[in-house]
Structures are given as C-alpha cells and as structure tokens.
Amino acid sequence: MNGRDITALGYREGPIVGLALRIAKRLKKRMPQEKVLDELKAVLNEPQQYVSDPMVGELAVALIEEANRPYWVEREAPAPYQVWGEGIEKGALDQMHNATRLPVAVSGALMPDAHQGYGLPIGGVLATENSVIPYAVGVDIACRMKLSVFDIPAGEMKKLNDTLVNALKRETVFGTGAAHKRPLDHEVMECDWSCSPVTKRALEKARGQLGTSGSGNHFVEFGVLTLDKSDLGLQPGEYLALLSHSGSRGAGAMVAQHYSTLARNLHKELPPELSYLAWLDLDSEAGQEYWAAMNLMGQYASANHALIHQKVARNIGAKVLAGVENHHNFAWKETHGEKDVVVHRKGATPAGEGMLGVIPGSMAAPGFVVRGKGHASSLDSASHGAGRQMSRTAAREKFRWNHVKPILEAAGVQLLSAGLDEVPGAYKDIYSVMAAQSDLVEVIARFDPKIVRMADAGEKPED
Numbered sequence: 001m002n003g004r005d006i007t008a009l010g011y012r013e014g015p016i017v018g019l020a021l022r023i024a025k026r027l028k029k030r031m032p033q034e035k036v037l038d039e040l041k042a043v044l045n046e047p048q049q050y051v052s053d054p055m056v057g058e059l060a061v062a063l064i065e066e067a068n069r070p071y072w073v074e075r076e077a078p079a080p081y082q083v084w085g086e087g088i089e090k091g092a093l094d095q096m097h098n099a100t101r102l103p104v105a106v107s108g109a110l111m112p113d114a115h116q117g118y119g120l121p122i123g124g125v126l127a128t129e130n131s132v133i134p135y136a137v138g139v140d141i142a143c144r145m146k147l148s149v150f151d152i153p154a155g156e157m158k159k160l161n162d163t164l165v166n167a168l169k170r171e172t173v174f175g176t177g178a179a180h181k182r183p184l185d186h187e188v189m190e191c192d193w194s195c196s197p198v199t200k201r202a203l204e205k206a207r208g209q210l211g212t213s214g215s216g217n218h219f220v221e222f223g224v225l226t227l228d229k230s231d232l233g234l235q236p237g238e239y240l241a242l243l244s245h246s247g248s249r250g251a252g253a254m255v256a257q258h259y260s261t262l263a264r265n266l267h268k269e270l271p272p273e274l275s276y277l278a279w280l281d282l283d284s285e286a287g288q289e290y291w292a293a294m295n296l297m298g299q300y301a302s303a304n305h306a307l308i309h310q311k312v313a314r315n316i317g318a319k320v321l322a323g324v325e326n327h328h329n330f331a332w333k334e335t336h337g338e339k340d341v342v343v344h345r346k347g348a349t350p351a352g353e354g355m356l357g358v359i360p361g362s363m364a365a366p367g368f369v370v371r372g373k374g375h376a377s378s379l380d381s382a383s384h385g386a387g388r389q390m391s392r393t394a395a396r397e398k399f400r401w402n403h404v405k406p407i408l409e410a411a412g413v414q415l416l417s418a419g420l421d422e423v424p425g426a427y428k429d430i431y432s433v434m435a436a437q438s439d440l441v442e443v444i445a446r447f448d449p450k451i452v453r454m455a456d457a458g459e460k461p462e463d
Contacts, residue, residue: 001033009041016062023059030055072269079105079127082377085112085436092121098273099136104128106341109378111348112436113387113428119276122347122388125381129341131279132290132331134260136344140214141256142298143247144327145349145358145384146305147225147369147447150318154224154238157450161414163316164222164451168416171311172213172220174455177250179208186210188303195292198258202251206300211307213246215455216392217385217422219363220244220308222451231444232322232356232369239321242312243367243447244305245360247329248297255297259290282342291331298330324369326350326357328384336379343379351375351382351440359441360385361430363418363452364411368434370441382440386430392421399423411448418454 006020007013020040027036043050043060047067050060078100083093092114099120100108106127114123119135126136157164173180189210193203213220225241227234248255263278264270266286270278280287305325313320331344349357353374360367365386374380390398396419404423408415434443 001028001036005037006040009037010044011040012066016059016066019059019062023056026055072271072274073103074101075103075105079107081108081110083110083114084378084383084440085110085114085433088112088114089116091116092123094273095119095121096124099124099126099277102128102274102277102279104131104279106339107336107379109348109381111378111381111383111387112433113347113383113385115388117346120344120346123383124344124346125348125379126344126346127334127336127341127379128279128344129339130282132282132287132294132342133277133279133344134256134263134290135276135278136346137256137294137331138329138346139253139256140247140329141252141294142301142327143245143329144301144305144325145360146244146302146309146325147323147358148242148309148313148320149225149232149234149322150240150242150313150316151321152240152316152318154240157222157224157240160316161451165414165416167312167315168220168222168451168453171315172308172453173211174213174215174218174417174453176215176455178212179205180211183207184211184307186303186307188299191296191299192292193296195296196255196289198255198289199251199293199296202254205254206249206251209249209251209304210300211304211311212249213244213304213308213455214249216419217454218246219418219452219454220246220312221363221449221453223447223449225369226446226448227444229444232324234322240318241447242309243358243360243449244308246301246304246308248301249304251300252297255290255293259286259293262286294331298327301327324356324358326355334380336376343381345381345384347384347387348381349384350380351378352380355380357382357441358447359383359430359434360447362386362424362427363415363422363449363454364407364413364424365427365430367430367447367449368443369445369447371444372441373439375440378440382437383433386427386433388426389428390426392419392426395421395423395426399425413449414451416451416453417456418452419457422454
C-alpha cells in the first residue's frame with residue numbers, strides 16, 4: 001500500500017496521506033488490505049463517527065481539522081501593478097507578482113531600487129483591503145531618513161573636521177543590541193506601551209536603545225547639502241548637514257517577529273511562496289494590536305533620530321535651519337482610486353504631491369532631497385535609496401578595503417566605521433535609480449556624504 005492508494009480513496013495530498021498510511025499499517029495487523037481500504041474510506045466519509053475509535057480516531061480528528069481549515073483562494077487575475085526601472089532581479093519580480101495574487105491585494109508598484117527580500121520585495125508597494133501584512137511592512141518597522149541642515153557653511157567642514165569626527169564618535173551608538181549605559185529621555189516613552197503584549201514586553205529594551213542606531217546599512221553622516229535655488233526655507237548655496245538612517249531597533253524586530261508568526265499560523269493554507277505574505281484582518285484583535293504596535297514603533301523610530309540629531313547639534317554648537325524626515329517599512333491607511341486601502345511600502349517611501357523626502361545613495365555617492373509628484377500608478381511612492389545590487393555575502397566575497405579606499409578618497413569621504421558589505425559597489429547606481437523615477441519625484445537638493453559612521457564590520461545587519 002502506498003500514497004497513491006490513499007489518494008485514490010479521495011484523501012487530499014499532504015500530511016494527511018502520511019498519517020493515513022501509518023494508520024493503515026496498524027490496521028493491516030488485524031484485517032486484509034481490502035478491508036483496510038474500506039475502513040479508511042469510511043473514516044474519510046464520516047470522520048465524526050470515528051473520533052473516539054482507538055485505532056483510527058487520530059485520523060478522524062485530522063480530517064475534521066483539515067475540513068475546517070480555509071483553503072487558498074487566489075485572485076482570478078493578479079492585481080494591477082507597474083514596475084519602475086530596468087534590470088531588476090528575477091527574485092524581486094517574482095515576489096511582486098506573487099503578492100498581487102493575494103485575495104486581499106488591490107494594486108501594487110515596484111520601485112527602481114528593488115531587490116529580493118522576504119515576502120514583499122524591498123522596494124515593493126502593495127495596497128490591500130482592510131488588512132495588514134507584517135512582512136510587507138518589514139522587520140525594521142518605520143526605518144527612516146532624517147536630514148538636519150545647520151547654520152554652518154559647508155566651507156567650514158575642513159577646519160572643523162576633528163570636531164565633527166569626535167561628535168559622531170561621542171554622540172552615536174551603533175550595533176545589534178547596542179544600548180546607552182544611561183538611558184536617554186524622550187516623551188515617546190510616556191506613550192501607551194501596553195497597546196500590545198509585545199510592546200509591553202519590549203519597553204525596557206526600547207528604553208535602553210532609545211537614541212541609538214542599528215547595524216547593516218544604518219548610518220549617521222555629515223555631508224554637504226547643495227541647494228541650487230531657494231527651497232526648504234533656505235537661500236541657494238552649500239550647507240553643512242547631518243543625515244541619519246535607522247529604525248525601531250530591537251523593539252520593532254520583536255513586534256515584527258511576533259505578528260508575522262501569528263499571521264502565518266492563521267494562514268497555513270497559503271502556498272510556500274506566499275507564506276511570508278500572510279495577513280491580519282484589521283477588524284481582528286490581532287490586526288488592531290499590530291496596527292497600534294506598528295504606529296508606536298513609528299513614533300519610537302522618529303524619537304531615535306530626533307535624539308541623535310539633538311545631541312550632535314549640541315556637541316558641535318550648531319543651530320538647525322531646516323530639516324526633512326521620511327520613513328519606509330510601514331503601512332498607511334490611504335484612499336486611491338476612490339477606494340480606502342492599506343498601502344504597504346517596504347523599502348519605499350511616500351511621494352504624494354508636494355511631500356518631501358530624502359533618497360540616499362551610498363557612502364561614496366550622493367543622496368537627494370526630493371519633492372513627490374503624486375503619481376497614481378506608484379500609489380504615491382518612490383524608492384527609499386539606491387538599492388542593493390548584490391547580497392551582503394557576495395559583497396564580502398568580492399570586495400577588499402584596499403580596493404574601496406581609493407574610491408572613498410576620490411569622493412572626499414572619511415569613513416569612521418562600516419562593514420565590507422556596505423561598500424559603494426554593493427549598491428546600484430543612484431543616478432540610474434533617480435532617472436528611472438523622474439516621474440515620481442522632483443530633485444530639489446543634493447547631499448554629498450563626507451564623514452560617515454556605520455556599525456563596525458562583523459555586525460549582523462538590520463534591514
């Protein structure tokens with residue numbers, strides 16, 4: 001007797017067939033094979049009658065559970081989506097297509113910095129109906145960019161080099177699990193951290209990590225902001241500016257892990273390629289908990305940047321003249337095409353008409369301050385950076401610091417610390433990415449990194 005004999009009786013392929021075979025092996029000790037098949041058929045037809053049977057009760061219970069489990073119902077056709085940019089890797093394209101097969105999917109978009117991730121690709125935008133997908137938000141919830149423009153002329157940078165370097169070394173903390181020995185203060189810690197059991201549990205971790213940065217591609221850097229025309233409330237010219245990239249640290253990771261696991265357990269019917277796209281209904285208790293926790297992580301991530309910028313500005317004795325802040329790895333309730341939807345932007349940023357944002361390049365390539373154009377097909381979105389063109393492992397295998405240092409010197413960049421997987425060659429060409437989304441954003445200023453600090457080499461990345 002084999003699996004084909006079992007499925008011929010009407011059993012669905014899967015674990016239930018293996019269980020039926022094990023039960024059949026027991027039954028064969030008591031009756032001929034044809035009788036065994038008759039018994040298995042009877043259990044399949046009326047499992048409720050056999051729940052208490054010592055021989056086949058386990059199989060009967062499994063059949064009842066299987067019958068009550070929801071089946072995977074795919075959209076009749078994938079939800080519409082548009083791709084920006086060329087040469088995007090197949091893995092990211094496949095992930096975007098798979099996301100639009102979900103029954104809750106409404107529409108989507110893929111940004112030119114896209115690359116493969118978990119569930120939704122990095123650079124993926126997905127609108128859903130009354131539901132939120134934890135892995136379409138991402139692990140580092142509400143990761144963001146923050147730019148502060150100081151009242152110090154860019155021409156003073158060389159003279160102030162030691163002061164600026166010491167400020168980054170003294171006022172920033174990087175790394176997985178890194179925390180301040182003496183916690184900082186911010187009103188975000190007075191928010192309702194009991195909005196979910198996970199945030200309540202994460203409170204003390206969050207308190208210690210407040211005002212710190214993660215690892216991987218997170219950074220704090222001084223650079224030159226160039227304005228060609230009056231904007232941001234500033235006159236044209238070159239300014240000293242501070243740019244940071246980080247998120248919600250360990251607390252955000254705890255929220256992501258808990259609710260993504262919960263969502264996957266609720267949607268075991270999804271095929272393997274869609275399992276990381278399991279969703280939570282916003283009307284459910286779990287969905288409401290996640291939504292509250294996600295928004296709290298947004299406030300927390302913003303507080304981390306605010307404290308870093310305050311400390312650095314105070315250290316160098318500077319006044320902030322202007323600033324821009326935008327985030328990704330988040331979900332927003334928005335209206336598109338007269339329909340209320342939840343827009344997930346994983347490694348993509350809001351670019352509604354008139355909205356300001358910062359799109360960074362790499363440690364040796366410029367970033368850009370942009371103003372959104374509100375493109376409907378992109379769901380008012382744009383890229384969150386240049387995007388990786390190779391994995392971290394591939395970058396560590398390919399590059400050596402003696403090859404990278406001349407590139408940094410040519411760009412006038414002083415690198416204080418970073419991993420080899422974050423070198424410029426690991427990223428796409430920022431000019432190509434910006435050209436591919438010229439219909440999504442207008443460039444209003446350029447930021448050139450000059451003094452860069454990231455987590456030390458060997459740190460586990462936080463994406």
